[in-house]
């Protein structure tokens with residue numbers, strides 16, 4: 001799915017925050033400064049990861065190891081240093097020169113985390129590789145459940161294996177593949193052991209949803225005597241100028257996924273976009289839809305909800321067509337030739353797509369709330385239509401609309417849609433890069449299945465993920481291990497109704513709830529020229545920051561974020577006023593940063609709206625002045641991408657980079673980059689919106705209690721912000737002091753073994769030569785750090801003598817006489833500082849979880865997030881504070897509105913308590929009691 005148009009309003013550029021570290025302020029030699037900063041950051045990550053594990057994991061064996069570590073922290077920290085500089089991180093150098101100058105002399109020992117990882121990562125995604133990948137994925141039909149789809153699942157698995165060195169989760173029989181039927185022990189184990197893995201791992205889970213495939217279908221106008229007066233040519237017609245489209249034009253018949261099969265006849269009624277207001281206008285003007293065949297144009301809302309609206313008014317069937325009025329200025333009226341001869345819509349193009357009632361619940365219709373295993377018990381399915389529907393082309397719609405315009409013949413129309421409903425296996429490909437902190441997971445997902453070729457939807461996204469994986473692969477090959485674990489999912493059957501991701505989310509809800517700190521979604525990455533981002537408000541600043549670090553794909557000097565203002569260049573005289581208005585309305589949800597809330601229509605849904613995982617989604621969308629995106633048509637092909645959507649594939653690459661930066665930032669930061677204050681402020685803005693809606697109704701509901709609770713949440717979040725800052729500063733301070741105390745003096749192979757075991761690795765004693773090599777490096781560090789933390793530029797060439805000199809100086813100044821005397825490590829303080837950071841991160845993650853209510857939203861209880869949901873009658877679009885808002889807009893029920901305001905207030909009060917730093921607890925509850 002993934003149709004979204006980016007918003008139009010220009011956003012004032014806010015300069016990126018300047019982070020002043022003590023290092024940037026100090027006047028020190030650039031090389032040592034950079035090195036020391038890097039070193040501390042990496043030390044910090046490792047120490048924290050280690051203690052994190054030690055604090056959380058209580059197995060006696062680990063505890064024993066931890067005790068060893070405690071007993072001899074110097075050696076262990078020394079080994080840590082050894083570990084991060086010795087792990088091949090810099091072996092053979094970087095292979096790129098962009099930042100070579102700053103640390104040339106320690107290049108051999110570079111650790112890959114933080115900024116260095118980002119820099120190396122950004123050098124990898126490239127257009128040539130992206131184009132090749134796109135040809136691989138989009139060169140054949142890969143509808144969910146077909147052989148082409150299975151092939152792409154295996155292709156993606158092979159990518160994870162070759163780039164990340166991913167292995168199978170468990171030993172397999174020779175020559176068998178890691179493809180597991182969902183619900184089996186192998187499949188369960190694969191995900192449930194993510195937090196125990198030591199090596200990159202990949203496999204395929206097979207789910208078994210009920211879906212359908214098209215059989216025969218027809219649309220006819222019947223003469224008075226019942227004979228066929230006109231029969232629509234329903235298939236798309238492609239010219240050889242687009243070779244793939246030409247070859248596969250009839251590979252996947254034009255039909256609606258999960259549509260109801262049937263044969264119906266009736267008079268045609270035109271219902272514009274098929275929105276609730278469109279149907280209401282018809283009813284108000286006295287039109288009876290009972291027994292009719294509704295014809296509506298695409299656009300505005302999710303297509304399944306057009307069907308639902310018609311069905312509820314008694315329509316017998318529904319046709320949905322692609323109208324060039326919705327193509328902005330890029331029309332034949334304005335002189336543009338049609339595809340493949342120009343950028344305007346090919347008039348035979350048809351938008352396939354699911355007609356599931358997405359806003360009721362996504363996923364397999366027959367297993368709501370639980371996974372579709374091969375043998376799952378199934379329900380009848382309530383989120384699918386009871387009337388048949390078909391998507392049709394503009395060419396066919398023209399003929400039908402002729403029937404019902406003034407003076408038309410208004411004859412009976414027959415609609416036949418025969419489908420084959422059955423259980424169809426689908427394949428989610430899963431990959432894991434284990435981090436140091438194994439029980440915190442950053443999850444990235446993109447769907448792989450297409451309606452036909454899907455060069456844009458989803459292959460542009462799959463290509464960006466492909467490039468991102470290559471970037472991670474380059475890091476892994478240099479010894480990189482993220483601080484947190486990263487999981488990459490290639491979902492299947494998204495097009496039918498977010499099925500692959502939803503079934504997985506229902507299968508592993510507990511795992512996700514416990515471990516996943518954020519979910520990064522990518523659907524299509526390029527269908528036009530305008531960049532846009534949607535995200536949980538807590539990630540709004542972060543996703544913007546990531547996009548600001550990536551250059552604009554085509555305009556020098558600008559960033560990817562600036563592409564939010566791009567409009568396309570194909571202008572013309574005529575534009576449909578209603579399409580324009582709707583396009584502009586879609587932009588109004590964005591916050592002042594320019595980030596919109598998430599509705600639905602892609603795979604973040606189960607993560608965000610059922611489990612409460614902060615999520616992001618974004619990419620380049622098409623504008624009203626871009627070449628027409630033939631969404632879900634055979635013309636969404638490689639040729640269209642290469643000629644019109646992204647010549648040169650620079651946009652694909654830019655999205656790969658921005659997504660990768662999001663993942664690296666979330667995986668490698670000490671304090672998670674979740675901004676609860678922005679979220680709390682946004683909740684206030686959401687309530688403003690409800691109040692403005694309420695003021696237009698006759699309902700009298702007091703929302704001031706809810707307002708006060710949101711204010712208190714903002715106060716609690718401000719306290720958490722302070723705590724975030726202090727907790728990180730304190731941890732860094734302690735680690736720095738440890739670094740400064742020259743605890744890296746001794747090598748101890750035994751200690752190294754203990755430490756490795758602590759990380760769950762096998763231990764082999766280090767080779768002497770290796771030790772020597774590292775000893776040289778150790779001297780280097782010691783030199784660089786000498787003198788109470790003051791950086792001294794070492795005199796190259798006479799290290800040993802110089803070093804001795806410095807040591808003696810320092811020791812005498814401290815009154816130390818024994819070289820072996822170990823400086824003291826503030827271990828209790830370190831432990832406390834780490835626990836403090838952990839507590840902060842738990843609170844940050846708990847914010848989104850805190851908006852989950854177990855009872856869910858009225859009449860669509862699958863959705864449990866009371867902060868945001870797909871609008872009941874929107875589908876793609878988000879409705880904020882959905883349960884409360886819809887009690888005004890849909891139920892018009894005071895009792896219900898009061899109930900919802902109270903329910904929300906309860907959640908928010910609890911959330912405010914939960915995120916309040918423990919030190920302020922009492923003070924805060926006193927504040928609460930005042931209200």
Ligand SMILES: *[C@@H]1O[C@H](CO)[C@@H](O)[C@H](O)[C@H]1NC(C)=O
Nearest residue numbers: 170184185186187188189193
């Ligand atoms: C699954 O994991 C359990 C416990 O970790 C183990 O005992 C079992 O053998 C595993 N089964 C398979 C099929 O991998």
Ligand SMILES: *[C@@H]1O[C@H](CO)[C@@H](O)[C@H](O)[C@H]1NC(C)=O
Nearest residue numbers: 289290291311312313314315
């Ligand atoms: C539609 O009309 C039929 C009779 O022609 C009637 O039985 C049915 O109740 C009507 N449905 C609606 C929704 O009005």
Ligand SMILES: *[C@@H]1O[C@H](CO)[C@@H](O)[C@H](O)[C@H]1NC(C)=O
Nearest residue numbers: 181182183184373374375376
């Ligand atoms: C489902 O049932 C079939 C037949 O009883 C059996 O062979 C198969 O192993 C079952 N699959 C699962 C995942 O339990």
Ligand SMILES: *[C@@H]1O[C@H](CO)[C@@H](O)[C@H](O)[C@H]1NC(C)=O
Nearest residue numbers: 541542675676677678679681
């Ligand atoms: C968090 O959000 C608030 C409100 O938008 C903003 O003022 C603040 O700078 C943000 N903090 C960070 C670290 O982005």
Ligand SMILES: *[C@@H]1O[C@H](CO)[C@@H](O)[C@H](O)[C@H]1NC(C)=O
Nearest residue numbers: 891892893894895896897899
């Ligand atoms: C209004 O909502 C309340 C509470 O949900 C419900 O009991 C009542 O039936 C609703 N009233 C109407 C007129 O629907």
